[in-house]
Structures are given as C-alpha cells and as structure tokens.
Amino acid sequence: KDGKGGSNQWCFFNEDMTQAARERIALESRLRNAVAQGHLQLFYQPQIDIATGGLIGCEALVRWFDPVDGMISPARFIPVAESTGLIGPLGEWVLGEACRQAQAWSSQGLPDISIAVNLSLHQFLLTDIVGCTRQALARSGLPAGRLELEITESALAARPDEALTVLRGLKDLGLRLAIDDFGTGYSSLAHLKRFPIDLLKIDQSFIRDIPQSADDMAISHAVIAMGKSMGMEVLAEGVETAAQLEFLRQHGCHFYQGYFCSRPLPVGEFTVLLEGEAQRRRQESLNSLGLG
Ligand code: C2E
Ligand code: MG
Ligand code: MG
Ligand code: MG
Numbered sequence: 001k002d003g004k005g006g007s008n009q010w011c012f013f014n015e016d017m018t019q020a021a022r023e024r025i026a027l028e029s030r031l032r033n034a035v036a037q038g039h040l041q042l043f044y045q046p047q048i049d050i051a052t053g054g055l056i057g058c059e060a061l062v063r064w065f066d067p068v069d070g071m072i073s074p075a076r077f078i079p080v081a082e083s084t085g086l087i088g089p090l091g092e093w094v095l096g097e098a099c100r101q102a103q104a105w106s107s108q109g110l111p112d113i114s115i116a117v118n119l120s121l122h123q124f125l126l127t128d129i130v131g132c133t134r135q136a137l138a139r140s141g142l143p144a145g146r147l148e149l150e151i152t153e154s155a156l157a158a159r160p161d162e163a164l165t166v167l168r169g170l171k172d173l174g175l176r177l178a179i180d181d182f183g184t185g186y187s188s189l190a191h192l193k194r195f196p197i198d199l200l201k202i203d204q205s206f207i208r209d210i211p212q213s214a215d216d217m218a219i220s221h222a223v224i225a226m227g228k229s230m231g232m233e234v235l236a237e238g239v240e241t242a243a244q245l246e247f248l249r250q251h252g253c254h255f256y257q258g259y260f261c262s263r264p265l266p267v268g269e270f271t272v273l274l275e276g277e278a279q280r281r282r283q284e285s286l287n288s289l290g291l292g
Helices: 005-037 074-084 087-107 121-126 129-140 153-158 160-172 189-194 214-229 242-250 267-288
Strands: 040-049 055-066 070-072 114-118 147-152 176-182 199-202 233-236
Touching (some): 005 055, 005 074, 005 087, 040 087, 055 074, 055 087, 055 267, 074 087, 074 121, 087 121, 087 129, 087 147, 129 147, 129 160, 147 160, 153 160, 153 176, 160 176, 199 214, 214 233
Parallel strands (some): 147 176, 176 199, 199 233
C-alpha cells in the first residue's frame, strides 16, 4: 500500500467496527443466557390520576441483573435485543410476567390497577405480537381492559399501514394503546388520527424544564389540548417537582408518572404501595358514607 491517510483510516475504522461487533456479540450471548436463566426482572412505576391523587396503574420496566456487572440498563440492552431477534423471547417474557403480576395483585385482594408494557419497533412489526398478547392474557386471566401497550411514534411512522393493521388486531383483543415519548418522533398528525390510540404519553424532555421553559409549557399545553380534543387521555412522564404537577393539573392533564411520586420499584416495594392505595380507598369510601 502507498501509506496514504485514506488507507490508514480504513484500517482504523475497520478495527473499530470489529471491536463494536465483538462487544455486541458478547452482550448478545450474555443476554440470551439472562433470558433463559431468569436474570431479568420487572420494576413497576406508579401512574397517578392527577385530579384525585389515586394510584390507577403502573408501567412495567425491565431490568437485567447480571451476577457480575450488576444492573444493566434497558437503554443498553433493548437495542441489542432488537437487532439480534432476542426481542422475541424477551418481549414475550415481559408481557407474560407483567400480566401474571397484575392479576396476582388482584387475587391478593389488592386494587385492580392497569399495567402498561413497552413494545419496541421490531417486536411490534416483526413478531406475532397479537398472538403473543392474546396468550399472555389467556394464561394470566388478566382482563384485557387492564393491559395497556406502549408504542413509540417511530414504530408507527416507519410503516404506517402495517402498523395500523397490527394496532387494530391489538385493539380487537380489548386492550388499551398508548403512544410513548410523544413529541420526540416524527408522527404525522394525519396518521395519528387514523390510529386507535387511547393515551398520549408526553415525553419527559418536555416536562423537565417546566416551569422555566415557556416553550416546553406551550408544547405540553398544546399536546394536552390536542389529545383531549381527539378523545384521548394524556399522561405526563418524568414529573419530578410539585411545580410541574401543578402546571399539569391546571391544564387538565389526566395522569402522571415520575420521581415526584416514585421511581420504578421492585415487586415487593410496589406491593407495599398498593396496600397503601387499598387503605386510602377504604378510607375514602368510609368518608363518603359519612363514617370517616
Ligand atoms: P420509557 O418507556 O419512556 O420509560 C420511562 C423511563 O423514564 C424509564 O427508564 C423510567 O425509569 C424513567 N423515568 C421515570 N420517571 C422519571 C423521572 O421522573 N425522571 C427521570 N429522569 N426519569 C424517569 P428505564 O426504566 O431506564 O427505561 C428506559 C427505556 O427502555 C423505556 O423508556 C423503554 O423505552 C425501554 N424499556 C424499558 N423496559 C422495556 C421493556 O420491557 N420492553 C421494551 N421493548 N422496552 C423497554
Ligand atoms: Mg414506556
Ligand atoms: Mg416514555
Ligand atoms: Mg423513552
């Protein structure tokens, strides 16, 4: 070779790729084991009705506890699962476990809350998501109306016609559909109105700088108004302060999630929260009878 910069650059780039590919393959095989050996867990983040303060549901968020590396974030391993096809078995496990747990709380006499499960792009478009969901509902006995599936705008925008067919198949099961991270993808409003969506989840990036950012307040206000006028419910993600919650209350946002109420919790801690909610509901009904 002539030793030009170009060829050096090629070698460097190539080596870099090999390194990235090696890491990816290592992560893939460890993730495959983790799914098989039960190293995945679901955490649950409460969803709160802003008008009443009541706990109405939760979002299931997957966690990977590696015996050596400790917790590995879903932001790191979901993309690997997506690109290797592992999202199939992983997503199936998440759906089955979420439905089973929600129904288990009910059979322990705890409130019948809803449970939200995230679907990623490939899981939504390339796996038999309708069949898999039907099976998770049937096996757990969870009423379909208490399951909510979250899809991002990019999954809908990528192939809108196919997406619509899948969404209709899911809606026919009787569950609820939510758009996650709303406002961050390219969703055409023309598509949005054709999709059978029950809930818009305002992305946390629009909530974070409320009340300092006039732009973010205008965007959040507009999304709440638009969602409501299209007959959808609206949930704000990433609520961390009382001022943010107050803004959302004033603008009629239905629900919120965020550290202001709680981080995502392991099952035992979430169960304690649900026991508190059961107690709150008992007290409320006593009060309404004038017996409190
Ligand atoms: P997401 O569905 O938008 O979930 C919300 C993320 O925001 C969660 O991160 C949650 O822990 C975090 N969060 C909640 N409240 C607050 C807050 O007040 N402040 C801040 N700064 N963050 C908050 P997490 O659990 O790390 O999940 C990241 C993403 O990974 C999720 O975003 C979702 O897209 C994906 N994901 C998680 N679990 C699953 C799963 O079971 N299947 C699939 N396909 N994707 C999942
Ligand atoms: Mg989500
Ligand atoms: Mg989100
Ligand atoms: Mg997100």
